[in-house]
Amino acid sequence: MKTQNNIPKYVETFFKSCEIDEKLNRYSFFLIRYDGVVLYHNNNLANNISKSSIGALLGGVWQAARALADFIPKDSPCEGYRLSFDTSSQGVYVVPITVGKEELYLGLIYHDEVNPGFIKNKIREVAAGFGEYLERELQTSFGKKPSDRDENNNFLFSDITDSEMDRLFAFAKN
Numbered sequence: 026m027k028t029q030n031n032i033p034k035y036v037e038t039f040f041k042s043c044e045i046d047e048k049l050n051r052y053s054f055f056l057i058r059y060d061g062v063v064l065y066h067n068n069n070l071a072n073n074i075s076k077s078s079i080g081a082l083l084g085g086v087w088q089a090a091r092a093l094a095d096f097i098p099k100d101s102p103c104e105g106y107r108l109s110f111d112t113s114s115q116g117v118y119v120v121p122i123t124v125g126k127e128e129l130y131l132g133l134i135y136h137d138e139v140n141p142g143f144i145k146n147k148i149r150e151v152a153a154g155f156g157e158y159l160e161r162e163l164q165t166s167f168g169k170k171p172s173d174r175d176e177n178n179n180f181l182f183s184d185i186t187d188s189e190m191d192r193l194f195a196f197a198k199n
Contacts, residue, residue, distance in 0.1 A: 035162045036064045039155050049147045052135040056155070057084055059128050083132040086110075087119055109145070114138050118145050122156045124163065131155070 036056060045067075055076065056065040061084030063076045090108050108119040115136040122129040131152040135144055 035159055039158050040065050040067075043151070043154060045151065046147050049133075049144050049151070052133060052138075052144065053079075054131060054133045054148065054151075055079055055083060056122075057130050057132065059088075059130070060084060064129070079132075079134075083117075083119055083130060086117075087121070087130050107145075107149070111141060113141065116141065118148060120149055120152045122152045122159075124156055124159045 040056075050067060054067055055063055057063050057080045061077075061081035063080035066076045066079075087108060091106075094106065106121065108117075110117045115138065117132065117134050119130050119132040122131060131148060133144065133148045135141065138144060
């Protein structure tokens with residue numbers, strides 16, 4: 026249980042320790058779980074939109090896009106998908122981060138951008154870096170990779186209660 030209680034610290038530690046490009050950091054980005062719970066944000070939006078609303082919307086739009094992508098005829102699994110809803114200077118960009126069978130999403134809301142390709146590339150780099158970091162931390166903590174757990178759709182933490190989850194992610198409510 027002690028390792029499970031450190032999961033939010035992994036998120037916080039990563040974002041405090043990595044140097045986010047200042048061009049990227051001037052916009053709002055959110056790390057969310059598949060269900061829309063915000064694990065991290067640097068909300069730089071000028072308005073008072075709640076981070077939980079943004080998390081729920083980002084999670085919902087990703088799930089909707091994934092459902093639509095199921096209609097695409099394909100010979101291989103859906104890997105490398107990204108979601109972009111944008112113009113040439115503003116928009117929303119979401120990339121998945123997969124650790125084992127768990128999926129998180131890093132969403133970016135940007136505006137007045139001259140080079141959106143640059144910031145999209147930067148957010149993909151942050152997502153990849155966080156995925157590698159979390160994989161390492163979980164492997165160190167649990168002694169095996171999250172992808173090594175059994176194959177039957179079990180959650181990474183199948184024995185955790187709702188109250189324990191609330192305590193784990195209490196920092197996200199601030």
